[in-house]
Amino acid sequence: MKRWSVLLILCAAQFIMVLDTTVMNVSVSAVVEDLGTTLTQVQLAITLYTLVMGSFMLFGGRLGDMFGRRRVFAIGLGIYGTGSLITALSPNIGVLLFGWSFVEGAGAVMVMPAIISLTASNYDGRDRATAYSALGGIAAAGAAAGPLIGGWVTEALTWRVVFAAETVVCLAIIASVKVIADIGQKSASRRMDWGGTVLSALGLGLIVLGFLQSGSWGFIKPTGALTIGDTQITPFGFSMVPFMIAAGIFVLIGFFAFERRTIERGHTPLMHPGLLKMLQLRNGLVMLMAQQTIIGGMFFVIPIYLQYVLLKNAFETGVKLAPMSIAMLLAAFSSPKLAATQSPRRMVSTGLVGVMVGSLLLITTIDVELNGFLFAVGMAIFGAGFGLIASQLGNVIMSSVGDRDRGEAGGLQGTAQNIGTSVGVALLGALLVAALSSGFNSAAQTNPDLSTATKLQVAQLSADGVDIVSRDEIEAAAQRAGLSPDEATALSDDYAQAQIEAIKEAILLAIFLAAIGLVIARRLPRVPGAELGAQP
Known part of the structure; x- marks a missing residue:
């Protein structure tokens, strides 16, 4: 049990990092x-919050x-805990932002x-595969x-309790951190590559912000816009999003050139x-991005179905997602035994x-009435599959480098x-x-129960992108706009059906992305995961 105490500490830290958002x-x-x-x-x-993490991880x-x-881990936890306490006690949005x-x-x-x-430093071989699976x-x-x-906490107590906890x-983790071995060699240079830091943060920040804002500004056609003063920024009539992503890529190209020059000058790069x-590292990272694209997108779409179509509250949504959580854990914790004989390529x-x-099974259950059993x-099945994927890639990536890197x-x-x-949420x-x-x-447009004027309004509204709301909200808005009760009901019925079909199409895109992932997975290592973890 003692050898797994380090893993318990690292898992606790990992859990609160993910839980927060x-x-x-x-x-x-x-x-609000x-x-x-x-x-x-x-x-x-x-x-x-997402922007800060995405920009400064390097x-x-x-x-x-x-x-x-280990020292940075402990200091980071201290900073994180301080931020959580500030958040829990925040009297206004400004303090919460900070x-x-x-x-x-x-x-x-x-x-x-x-x-x-630290996982790679404390475990090797089959134990390392087990640790990354966990x-x-x-x-x-x-x-x-x-x-x-x-x-549950928000409804039973207050959202502040989560951050205080x-x-x-x-x-508690900081108090236990001494059991973690930090056997890796520190960098010979204590000099920070500030030029590389600025370039990487700017490039990654532009890319992450572009994808994050695609829902508000539109991916190509502007449905909203970056506004400075009273001026909306829409270059050549397009959304700012593709321009920000392209700018981020160009900045990252400059970052790599800067890093090569830093090495040539005999300095340590970022x-x-x-x-x-x-x-192996590159393929692992690409597969990891594909994995996160799928899960990020699905974690966006499924709660929309549960909350806007089925009108579930946050706690009820969590209950419906529970089968996925349980299956993920079971698959992830059972994968180390498979890793003794099975390769990451086959497991992923x-x-x-x-x-x-x-x-595919979820698509068959998407309707105005939930088939609880089939949905679960x-x-x-989705969770078990994702658990197998998530359990492999950390080992693939970290086993490809030595201690220095x-x-x-x-x-x-x-x-x-x-x-x-x-990317997943954006796509x-x-x-x-x-x-x-x-x-x-x-x-x-094909509904005979709607007037010509209503059809024209719907066409104009749809051209700019329809907001995601519940059926009842659409019906109430239609009645406030002066539509008769029958016409408002007909309009809300059309919206509800379109919403269901749109959710199905979004899940189909996730399936398509998973199919692309199968092609990427063919480039992963073919040796058993336990042997991979034993490599220096």
Whole structure:
């Protein structure tokens, strides 16, 4: 049991890192009411938190190399716990923005790469495969359990309790941190590559922010816009999103060139560009991004179905997601036994097939009336498949590098996770809105119970993208606009049916992405995972 005490500590840290964002997502309405703020301001806090993590993960990994990963892990937890306490006590949105988005975000940037690196330092061989399986399962389960925990605590007590509890957990982990071995060599240079830090943060920040804002600004066609003063920024009539992503890519190209020059001058870079030439590392990172794209998108779409079509509250949504959480954990914790004889390639491919089968089953249950049994089975199959995938990739990535590069590899892994999640929400979210707008307009135009004036209004509304709301909200809005009760009911029926079809199309996109993942998985290692973990 003693040898797994380190893993328990790292899993606890991983759990609160993942739990945090999902709790805030389900507590939005309560936070808005409690702080007397707006939904837009709370969404800004969520965006900034993700942006900080996505932009500075490489910086956090480098800090571990410079000052010791265990020390940075403990300091990061202290910062994170302080941010959680500030968030719990925040009297207004400004304090919450500071405590959660920036202080907690800064702590997470230090903690997450350290978790990955310290796992590799404390375990090898089959034990390392087991450890990464556990971390992958905990991360996935934490994301799925967030709505359940956050919803129950918010309704029974207050959202502040979750963040106060995180502070207590951080203190407990810090008190236990000495049992963690940090046997890796520190970097010979204590000099931070500030030029590389700025370029990487700017490039990654532009890409992450672009994907995060695609739901508000539109992916290509502007449905909203970046507004400066009274001027809306829509270059050449397009959304700012593709321009921000392209700018981020160009900045990252400049970052790699800068890092190569830094090495030529005999200085230590933020990241060695040669790492990405390592086939196993690169394939592991690409597969990780694909994994996060799928799960990020599905965690966006399924709660929309549960909350906007079935009108479930946050706690009820968490209960419906529970079969997925349980199956993820069971699959992740059973995978180390399979890793003794099965390769990551086969395990990930099997998991992707499970994701596709589970998603197909979910599509058959998407309707105005929930088939609880089949929905639970679909979620469980999806969760089991995802658990197999999540249990493999940490080992694939970290086993590809030596001790010197573990901090950088951990930073790359954290970056890939954040970008993948942002891409998944953007892609499935954009398809969902586009399909909803098109389907709603098509149904309305062919509905004989709607007047010509109403059809014209629907066409104009659909051109700019239809908001995701409940059927009852559409009907109430239609009656406020002066439609008769019968016409309002007919309009809301069209919207509800279009919403269901759009959700199905979004899940189909996730299946398509999983099919692409099968192609990517063919490039993963073919040796058993336990042997892979034993490599230096």
